[in-house]
Structures are given as C-alpha cells and as structure tokens.
Amino acid sequence: MERATLRDVARLAGVSVATASKALNGQPQVRASTRARVEQAASQLNFSPNTLARGLITQRTGTVGLLTSDLEGRFSIPILMGAEDAFGTDRTSVFLCDARGDTIRERHHLSALLSRRVDGLIVVGARPDSRPSLGRDLPVPVIYAYAPSDDPRDLSLVSDNEGGGRLAVDHLIRCGRRRIAHITGDASYGAAQDRARGAQQRLAEEGLEPAGGEVWFGMWSESWGRGATRMLLERCPDVDAVFAGSDEIARGVLDVLHEQRRDVPGDVALVGYDNWNILVANARPPLTTVDMNLEQLGRVAAQRLFAAIGGTLGSGIEKFPGKLITRESTAPLR
Amino acid sequence: MERATLRDVARLAGVSVATASKALNGQPQVRASTRARVEQAASQLNFSPNTLARGLITQRTGTVGLLTSDLEGRFSIPILMGAEDAFGTDRTSVFLCDARGDTIRERHHLSALLSRRVDGLIVVGARPDSRPSLGRDLPVPVIYAYAPSDDPRDLSLVSDNEGGGRLAVDHLIRCGRRRIAHITGDASYGAAQDRARGAQQRLAEEGLEPAGGEVWFGMWSESWGRGATRMLLERCPDVDAVFAGSDEIARGVLDVLHEQRRDVPGDVALVGYDNWNILVANARPPLTTVDMNLEQLGRVAAQRLFAAIGGTLGSGIEKFPGKLITRESTAPLR
DNA sequence: TGACACACCGAAAAGGTTTTCAGGAACGTA
DNA sequence: TACGTTCCTGAAAACCTTTTCGGTGTGTCA
Numbered sequence: 001m002e003r004a005t006l007r008d009v010a011r012l013a014g015v016s017v018a019t020a021s022k023a024l025n026g027q028p029q030v031r032a033s034t035r036a037r038v039e040q041a042a043s044q045l046n047f048s049p050n051t052l053a054r055g056l057i058t059q060r061t062g063t064v065g066l067l068t069s070d071l072e073g074r075f076s077i078p079i080l081m082g083a084e085d086a087f088g089t090d091r092t093s094v095f096l097c098d099a100r101g102d103t104i105r106e107r108h109h110l111s112a113l114l115s116r117r118v119d120g121l122i123v124v125g126a127r128p129d130s131r132p133s134l135g136r137d138l139p140v141p142v143i144y145a146y147a148p149s150d151d152p153r154d155l156s157l158v159s160d161n162e163g164g165g166r167l168a169v170d171h172l173i174r175c176g177r178r179r180i181a182h183i184t185g186d187a188s189y190g191a192a193q194d195r196a197r198g199a200q201q202r203l204a205e206e207g208l209e210p211a212g213g214e215v216w217f218g219m220w221s222e223s224w225g226r227g228a229t230r231m232l233l234e235r236c237p238d239v240d241a242v243f244a245g246s247d248e249i250a251r252g253v254l255d256v257l258h259e260q261r262r263d264v265p266g267d268v269a270l271v272g273y274d275n276w277n278i279l280v281a282n283a284r285p286p287l288t289t290v291d292m293n294l295e296q297l298g299r300v301a302a303q304r305l306f307a308a309i310g311g312t313l314g315s316g317i318e319k320f321p322g323k324l325i326t327r328e329s330t331a332p333l334r
Numbered sequence: 335m336e337r338a339t340l341r342d343v344a345r346l347a348g349v350s351v352a353t354a355s356k357a358l359n360g361q362p363q364v365r366a367s368t369r370a371r372v373e374q375a376a377s378q379l380n381f382s383p384n385t386l387a388r389g390l391i392t393q394r395t396g397t398v399g400l401l402t403s404d405l406e407g408r409f410s411i412p413i414l415m416g417a418e419d420a421f422g423t424d425r426t427s428v429f430l431c432d433a434r435g436d437t438i439r440e441r442h443h444l445s446a447l448l449s450r451r452v453d454g455l456i457v458v459g460a461r462p463d464s465r466p467s468l469g470r471d472l473p474v475p476v477i478y479a480y481a482p483s484d485d486p487r488d489l490s491l492v493s494d495n496e497g498g499g500r501l502a503v504d505h506l507i508r509c510g511r512r513r514i515a516h517i518t519g520d521a522s523y524g525a526a527q528d529r530a531r532g533a534q535q536r537l538a539e540e541g542l543e544p545a546g547g548e549v550w551f552g553m554w555s556e557s558w559g560r561g562a563t564r565m566l567l568e569r570c571p572d573v574d575a576v577f578a579g580s581d582e583i584a585r586g587v588l589d590v591l592h593e594q595r596r597d598v599p600g601d602v603a604l605v606g607y608d609n610w611n612i613l614v615a616n617a618r619p620p621l622t623t624v625d626m627n628l629e630q631l632g633r634v635a636a637q638r639l640f641a642a643i644g645g646t647l648g649s650g651i652e653k654f655p656g657k658l659i660t661r662e663s664t665a666p667l668r
Numbered sequence: 669t670g671a672c673a674c675a676c677c678g679a680a681a682a683g684g685t686t687t688t689c690a691g692g693a694a695c696g697t698a
Numbered sequence: 699t700a701c702g703t704t705c706c707t708g709a710a711a712a713c714c715t716t717t718t719c720g721g722t723g724t725g726t727c728a
Contacts, residue, residue, distance in 0.1 A: 003473050005684060016708045021686060031706060048449045052386045052395070053684035056713040061386070063450070072612070073407035081432065093446050096430040098415065112427050115382045116397070139337050222616035248616065255618065259592065278406070278612070282556035282582065284589065339714060350678045355716060363676060387714035390683045 004045035013041035024049070055117060064305060065095045065113035067106065069126040073098075074276065075146050075294060076124045082298025083122060087306070092119075101126055110134065120305040122298075123149075128158065128191040141308035143301045146294070153315045157301055159292040160319040161191045165198025167324050168243045168271045168290055173206055175269055176333035177241035181211035183228040183253060184245025185220035192217060192245055195273065199243055211239045220245070225252020233260060240268055240333065247272040247279040250287055254329070258284075269330040285328035292322045338379035347375035358383070389451060398639060399429045399447035401440065403460040407432075408610065409480050409628060410458045416632025417456060421640070426453075435460055444468065454639040456632075457483075462492065462525040475642035477635045480628070487649045491635055493626040494653040495525045499532025501658050502577045502605045502624055507540055510667035511575035511603055515545035517562040517587060518579025519554035526551060526579055529607065533577055545573045554579070559586020567594060574602055574667065581606040581613040584621055588663070592618075603664040619662035626656045 010020035015034060023030050023038035041047075055061040066083065068076040076096070083094055095113060099106035113121065120140050125131040125147020133151035134142055148156035165182075172180050182199050184192045196215045203210060212232050218224040225244060229252065232239060244250035250272030254264060262268050264285060272280060275291035297320055304313065344354035349372060357364045357372035364372075375381075389395040400417065402410040410430070417428055429447060433440035447455065454474050459465040459481020467485035468476055482490030499516075506514050516533050518526045530549045537544060546566050552558040559578060563586065566573060578584035584606030588598060596602050598619060606614060609625035631654055638647065 007684080017685080018687080018708055018710090019706085022707090025686085027687095029706065034706080048445055050390075050451060050684050051449045052389045052451055053713085054686070055386045056384070056390065056684085056715095057686045059713080073411045077407045077432075080430075081434075084432070093429065093431065093443075093450065095427065096414075097427065098411075098418070100415075109427075111382055115385045116427065117384060117386055223618070226618065248612065251616070255589075255592075258589075278582070282585070284557070284560065341714080351715080352678055352680090352717080353676085356677090359716085361717095365676060368676080384714055387683085388716070390685095390714080391716045393683085 004042075004047045006047070006049065008045055009038065009041045009047050012045065013038045060119055060309075061117045062092045063095055063116070063118045064092060064120045064122060064302070065097060065109075065116075065118040066122045066124065067097050067099060067109055067113070068124040069099045069101045069106070070124055070146075071098070071100060071126070078294035079122070079124055079145055079298035079301070082295035082300075083302040084298075085295070086299040086302035092302075092306075114139065119309050122301050122305065123147075127189060128161065129189060141305055141313045143305055143313070145297050145301050148317050152317075155304065155313050155315050156317045157297050157304075158317060158319055159294070159297065160321050161194035162198035162201075163319070164273065164290045164292070164322040165195035165200075165243070166202045167198075167322060168195075168273070169199045169202040171288070171324055171326070171330060172241040172243060172269055172271060173202070174332075175241070175265075175330055177269055178206075178208060179211040179236065179239045180208065180241040180243060181216065181232050181236065181239050182243045182245070183216040183218070183225060183232065183249055185218065185224070185249065187217035189220075195245055211241075212236045220248060222248050222252035222255070225249035225254075226256045227252075229253045229256040233262075241270070241330075242268060243271045245273055247274045247276045247287065247289055250289070250329075251279055251283060254283055254287070264329055265331040266334075269333075271324075271330060275325050280325075280327070283329070288324070288326045288328075288330040290322045291325050293320055296320060338376075338381040340381070340383065342379055343372065343375045343381050346379065347372045394453055394643070395451045396426045397429055397450070397452045398426060398454045398456060398636070399431060399443075399450075399452040400456045400458065401431050401433060401443055401447070402458040403433045403435045403440070404458055404480075405432070405434060405460070408608075412628035413456070413458055413479055413632035413635070416629035416634075417636040418632075419629070420633040420636035426636075426640075448473065453643050456635050456639065457481075461523060462495065463523060475639055475647045477639055477647070479631050479635050482651050486651075489638065489647050489649050490651045491631050491638075492651060492653055493628070493631065494655050495528035496532035496535075497653070498607065498624045498626070498656040499529035499534075499577070500536045501532075501656060502529075502607070503533045503536040505622070505658055505660070505664060506575040506577060506603055506605060507536070508666075509575070509599075509603055509664055512540075512542060513545040513570065513573045514542065514575040514577060515550065515566050515570070515573050516577045516579070517550040517552070517559060517566065517583055519552065519558070519583065521551035523554075529579055545575075546570045554582060556582050556586035556589070559583035559588075560590045561586075563587045563590040567596075575604070575664075576602060577605045579607055581608045581610045581621060581623055584623070584663075585613055585617060588617055588621070598663055599665040600668075605658075605664060609659050614659075614661070617663070622658070622660045622662075622664040624656045625659050627654055630654060 006017050010017045020038050023035040070076045097109040121142040123144045130150040131147045133149040144156040216228045272287045272289035275289045280287040340351050344351045354372050357369040404410045431443040455476040457478045464484040465481045467483040478490040550562045606621045606623035609623045614621040
C-alpha cells in the first residue's frame with residue numbers, strides 16, 4: 001500500500017498543505033466546511049502523518065525510552081504498563097530496550113534512543129540498589145525507577161521496602177501471631193535489609209523478637225526458602241507465622257510446611273513479597289503478599305517526565321508505599 | 335546539554351555539511367585526513383545524527399515494531415531478545431507495544447507504529463492459536479510469531495507443538511517408562527491438541543496407550559495439575575511417568591506426587607513444557623521440560639523481516655522445532 | 669605545454685510536516 | 699462609494715540529513 005502524504009490529502013480536498021495541516025490538527029482558523037472536506041479526504045486516503053517530519057519541526061517525537069536491565073521483564077513490564085497508561089496511547093509511545101545487565105549494551109541502547117530523539121528516558125535497574133547514573137549532560141530528562149541512581153542530583157522513584165516489611169508484619173500481628181520469622185534473600189541487597197528493618201521495627205513495637213532470634217538472610221530462591229524453613233522448624237518448632245522476602249522464597253517455605261504437615265494458615269501464616277501472579281495465585285493456599293505498586297511507579301514516572309519536558313525535573317529519591325494483598329495464606333488465629 | 339547538528343560539526347571541521355555527512359558515513363570519496371578531522375569534531379561535540387531527518391531522506395528508520403498481546407511478556411521477551419540479536423544493536427531498534435489483548439488498543443498501537451514509520455512489524459499473539467490478520471494493505475512487511483495469522487497469505491512462524499509432544503514422550507520412553515500419562519491444559523487450545531497428538535503418536539509407535547486411558551485436558555494451571563494427578567493416581571496407581579502440557583501444570587503434578595510420597599524421578603518421571611525458568615529451575619527436583627526455542631523464532635523473524643525490506647515476504651506457516659532440556663525430574667528406570 | 673583522468677569537495681534539492689505572515693474575500697459602517 | 703474589520707486561505711521558511719552532480723585542483727601522459 002502506498003503512503004499518502006499531506007500533499008495528497010490537500011490536493012484531493014482542493015486546499016493547500018498549510019490548510020490541510022491546520023484542519024487536521026484542530027487549529028481554529030479554518031472554516032468548518034473546509035475542515036470536513038479535509039478530514040474526509042484524509043480518511044479516504046487513510047492518511048497517517050509522518051511523525052518523522054513532524055518531529056523534525058516540533059522537536060518532539062512523542063516517544064520515551066524505557067531502558068531496563070531486568071532480564072525477565074518482571075519489574076519493567078508493570079512499569080511499562082503504568083507509563084503507557086499515564087501517557088495515553090495516542091500521544092506517546094514507549095520504546096523498551098533491554099540491556100541484559102551489560103554496560104556496553106546499555107550505552108548502545110542509550111545512543112540509539114538519543115539519536116531517535118526520544119523525549120525522555122526511564123531507567124529501570126536490575127535490582128533495587130543504587131546503580132550508576134547515566135550522567136548529567138544528557139539532552140533529555142531521565143528518571144530512574146525501581147533502582148535509584150547513585151547521583152543524588154538525579155530523580156529516582158523507588159518502592160518503600162521498609163514500609164513493605166512493616167506492612168507484612170503488621171498484618172501478621174493483627175492476625176494474632178506472635179512468633180513471627182523472617183526468611184529473606186541476599187543480605188547484600190538493600191531491599192533485603194530495608195524490608196527486614198521495617199519488619200523488626202514493627203515487631204519491636206509489640207515487644208517481640210523475630211522467631212529464631214534473627215532474620216534469616218540467604219538467597220532469593222525457592223530452595224533457600226526450603227532450607228531455611230527446615231532449620232527454622234528445628235530451632236523454633238512453635239513458630240506461627242513466616243514473612244518471606246520474596247514470593248519465590250515463600251513458595252519454598254510453603255513446600256516444606258506441607259512436607260512437615262503444618263497447616264497453612266491454621267498452624268503457620270505466610271506472607272510473600274512481590275505479588276508475582278504466577279507464583280502467588282497458584283500456590284496452595286494462594287499467598288498473601290506485598291505488591292510494590294510498580295504500575296503506579298510507572299505512571300508517576302511518566303507524569304514527571306511529561307512535566308519535565310519544557311520545565312525541569314526534581315531530584316532525590318522518592319519512595320512509593322506498597323500495598324498488602326491478602327489471600328488465603330493468612331488468617332486470624334483461632 | 336544542547337544538541338550539535340551536522341552543521342556544527344562541519345563548521346568546526348572546516349568543511350561543508352555534505353562532506354561531513356560523507357565522512358561520518360564511511361563514503362569513499364573523502365580524503366583520510368579530512369575524515370579524521372570530521373570525526374574528531376564530531377566526537378568533540380558528541381554529535382549524534384538525527385535519525386528523524388535521516389529517515390525522512392532514506393525512507394528507513396531502523397526500527398521495527400513488536401506488537402504483543404502477551405500480558406506477562408513471557409513469550410514476547412525471548413522473541414524480542416532473539417530479534418534484537420539478529421538485527422544487531424546499533425543498526426535496528428525494536429519498539430515493544432503491549433495491546434493487553436484489547437483490539438482497540440492494538441489498532442492504536444498499530445497506527446502509532448506506522449506513523450513512526452517502522453520498517454516492519456512482528457506480531458506476537460497471546461495464545462498459540464491463529465489470530466486475526468492485521469490485513470493485507472499495510473505499507474510494511476508483517477510477520478506473525480508464536481500465534482499464526484488466520485490469513486494463509488501472511489507469513490507466520492510458530493513453534494512445532496506436535497514435535498514437542500513427541501520429543502517429551504520419546505525421552506520418557508528412552509528412560510524405560512511404559513505407563514505414561516499426559517496432563518495438559520484447555521482442550522480448546524490448538525497447542526494442547528497438537529502436543530497431545532504428538533505424544534500419542536509416539537506412544538502408539540511403542541504400542542502404548544496414555545496411562546489412565548486418555549489425555550487429561552483441563553486448565554493451564556497448577557491447581558489443575560494437582561487435581562488431575564490425584565485422579566490419575568487413583569485410577570492408575572502404577573503410573574511411572576507424567577508429561578505435563580506446561581511447567582505450571584507440572585508444578586502442580588509435582589506437588590501432589592510429593593504429597594503422596596512418590597519419588598521423582600525414582601517412582602515417577604516428570605516432563606514439563608515451556609522451560610519457564612522460575613518454575614522449572616527452582617522445582618524440587620528441577621524439571622526436565624520442552625523449550626520452544628522462542629529466541630530462535632525471534633531471530634528468524636528479524637532476518638525474514640530484514641530480507642523482506644526491499645524484497646518480498648513469503649507466506650504460510652513455518653514451524654520451528656523445540657528442544658528438550660533435561661534436568662533431574664527424569665532419569666532411567668533402575 | 670596541453671589534454672585528460674582522477675580524487676576530492678561543496679551547492680542544492682529532496683524528504684513531509686508545522687508555523688508565520690501576508691493577502692483576499694466578504695461584510696458592516698460612515 | 700470608500701474604508702476598516704473579520705475570517706479564512708496559501709506561499710514560503712524551517713527542521714536536519716543524504717545524495718547527486720558539477721567544479722576545482724593535482725598528477726599523468728603524449
């Protein structure tokens with residue numbers, strides 16, 4: 001199919017390109033009947049404006065780049081969706097590029113995006129710790145999401161892990177649990193530390209210690225969840241709740257609880273983290289978990305970016321609260 | 335940071351824009367010393383060419399659109415990666431748009447991509463059954479991946495589910511298993527039917543029937559895997575292998591096998607489908623599964639698309655074989 | 669020395685749109 | 699009738715790059 005240009009439309013409608021342009025863009029200085037004629041011609045040729053040419057003039061392309069290093073798309077997809085929602089489909093499109101954790105590939109993608117004249121950039125790191133800034137001398141506004149930039153002059157939007165940990169434990173306490181363990185991932189992750197801190201603070205407010213005496217740091221995997229649970233049950237057989245640092249870990253915990261014939265939530269209540277649907281919804285029973293609200297992060301990132309085009313971006317780290325999603329793995333103690 | 339244009343570079347290097355352009359694009363008719371001067375000037379200003387202007391001239395943007403309806407990105411991410419690999423990072427970028435299964439949103443994204451003058455389109459459907467064609471009168475080549483188009487004049491690349499089913503059962507037979515059950519998803523999915531057909535054919539070659547007498551169609555969920563396994567063990571307690579139609583189902587099967595104290599793979603061997611890492615690698619034991627080879631699908635899609643720009647695209651449905659990934663959930667019968 | 673080939677460089681057009689500004693038509697008013 | 703307004707339309711410049719083609723300078727050969 002050949003492509004119609006504005007000239008073709010104008011010719012068919014019997015007007016100049018200038019008028020055609022104004023008619024299609026809703027400019028006021030054009031007679032209603034003329035506008036109708038142009039619109040009719042445009043749809044007849046199914047004209048679609050060349051955004052390259054438009055972008056060349058207006059210095060706006062209506063695209064933003066989403067630069068991620070998150071291999072599985074687990075975190076970037078919700079952020080992408082939030083951003084798309086906020087922009088509105090017809091106004092702005094989002095370019096997703098995956099650097100696969102490789103700095104060279106990241107530079108490549110960055111320059112590809114810049115030469116395509118994106119209006120802004122959202123950078124989604126691989127893990128929720130600070131990552132190297134892309135630098136200050138970029139021609140477009142940049143927002144760091146999920147993983148903050150290591151340069152405090154950049155604007156970063158992250159999820160409030162401390163609050164999330166507090167949320168989880170608070171819920172368990174309200175369910176009447178008192179012997180609450182926390183099994184979580186790699187201690188070198190800031191997220192693990194933050195969630196643990198939040199959890200411990202809330203415990204301390206009740207005068208409680210974590211069951212087993214300490215937080216169980218390890219790995220972000222199901223098998224660590226299993227191993228830690230076995231140790232936990234040995235050291236502390238009367239535990240009545242576990243807060244897992246991720247849904248993966250929670251699945252491992254659940255597996256061993258089943259194995260040892262502990263009823264969930266009857267004997268032990270279980271809370272996960274991430275609200276990763278495939279893991280959480282299919283578990284037996286379905287898992288209560290903390291959702292990081294990444295769509296909201298994406299939406300806000302989009303709004304800030306939009307506001308920054310023309311104006312200026314703030315700086316610092318902005319934290320977003322998570323929300324607790326309750327399912328059947330937690331219930332009040334009878 | 336202000337953006338340098340080719341004019342700025344040319345001025346700094348003391349040449350005309352024409353020469354600057356030729357120097358930077360590796361055209362032969364420019365003296366080596368001149369080229370060096372221009373390149374020096376370009377990097378000094380860290381010039382990055384405006385692809386909008388370039389695209390306007392060359393009628394190529396170096397972008398392809400990846401239009402998906404696969405909410406979780408489970409299938410589209412590997413395809414995206416394969417495509418990126420094949421294109422080479424610096425030549426071509428991929429625009430990922432998620433229609434979220436909504437036809438209106440799909441039309442929106444389509445027109446957004448077209449007005450951005452993508453050079454081609456890859457369409458990834460939500461489920462591996464045929465989906466409505468985008469139509470024949472598009473100005474760019476389109477390739478359907480994973481889910482074929484319902485118009486045979488389009489080119490579709492899909493995974494060979496029949497072969498995959500055969501692969502799984504063949505492996506189980508080689509492990510010495512004879513009482514092999516197949517628990518799979520929704521019977522309305524072509525993929526479920528195809529995998530079951532392949533499995534049954536391979537069984538028939540050995541003179542076998544599926545354990546339990548029939549294929550267990552149901553849902554693509556862990557809980558169906560659990561339910562079906564309970565029924566299976568009741569009806570056919572001596573089953574020695576299960577081929578699950580997806581990794582999710584396999585996880586359900588595994589759960590109930592544990593519950594009933596059957597050893598995997600000692601008593602019962604288990605094969606999944608999809609090679610979905612999070613499910614498969616963390617299972618206890620890790621699951622043997624069929625990988626659909628989606629990266630390869632993406633790579634080939636990119637190559638075909640590239641070849642089609644200028645030439646013409648083929649048509650019909652092209653099937654790609656999967657590959658068996660063996661892990662610890664299968665082993666020879668002692 | 670003159671003619672010619674060759675290597676290199678630059679002027680200008682082209683690509684499709686937006687935007688500014690000047691001009692024309694229609695109309696009302698003196 | 700003459701003039702001022704208001705409303706609408708169109709010519710042209712601008713955005714930045716690529717590409718064609720004509721031109722200049724240098725070296726070679728007869």
